[in-house]
Amino acid sequence: MDEKTEELRDIFLETTGSDTVTERQEAGRGSIKGEGGEVTDERLADLIGTMRERFPFRSSLGTDALVTVLRGFFDERTDADLADELDVEEETVFEARMDLHLVTDADRTPVDDAVRPLVVDGASLDECVEAVDADSEAVRRAFLVTTSEAAAARASHRFRDEFAELLSDEDLSARFASDARRDGLEEATEDLETDVSF
Known part of the structure; x- marks a missing residue:
């Protein structure tokens, strides 16, 4: 738990006198699994x-x-x-x-390293294809991998x-690709809101 999260937790505890959060439940939508457990x-x-x-x-x-x-x-x-x-x-x-x-390690290629900083700067697919000295299909796949990882990190x-x-x-x-925090995408996602559990 980082310092800001600890501060928020302390404020919550002082304000409510409880460490339990109870939210209003929405009406159920049925079981996640069917009768056979699937x-x-x-x-x-x-x-x-x-x-x-x-x-x-x-x-x-x-x-x-x-x-x-x-x-x-x-x-x-x-x-x-x-x-x-x-x-x-x-x-x-x-x-x-x-x-x-659903990005896997097998999807990753060295072209990703050239595409990633461009994606972080907001470059489009066409701009990446033009800027990176590699086969256009390889750049396209790297662009899809990198943008998928960035979207996953935002969520x-x-x-x-x-x-x-x-x-x-x-x-x-x-099976999954390395976490976005270790592949350079933290710059693109560092200020984004995420869910925090106490």
Whole structure:
């Protein structure tokens, strides 16, 4: 807990005399899991809908197809496998994963290091392609990876973590790309509001 968080906690404790926060509960939307204990597609679709409200999606896939990508990712299926199932290009599945903040270490390339500072400065994809001395497709992929990581950091990795909690019992930290705080994106996200737990 950093100094500012400690100060806020102390103020809260002094003001309320309690260390418990009770919020008004909204009406329930039903169980996250179906009768068989499985996560429902409706729950995943709701989360995807919330993401769409907060972040622009580049993928042309509809919500049902994005749910398929989500489930396939956590079943450790490849982009190529999912592209075959959905009858789309492999690059379309890659774009969908980036929209869903599902960046893996395998997605990272040395081109990211050249693209990242440009993204932090607000450069567009076209500006990155023009500025970076690399194949335009490699720059495009690096741009998608970097912007996906920045969006995930702005959301405190909420969606990625919630998907992992719902769809996997395993620790997937090794599969996901390194945390944004260690890859230079902290400059782009340092002043953003995040959820704080006491």
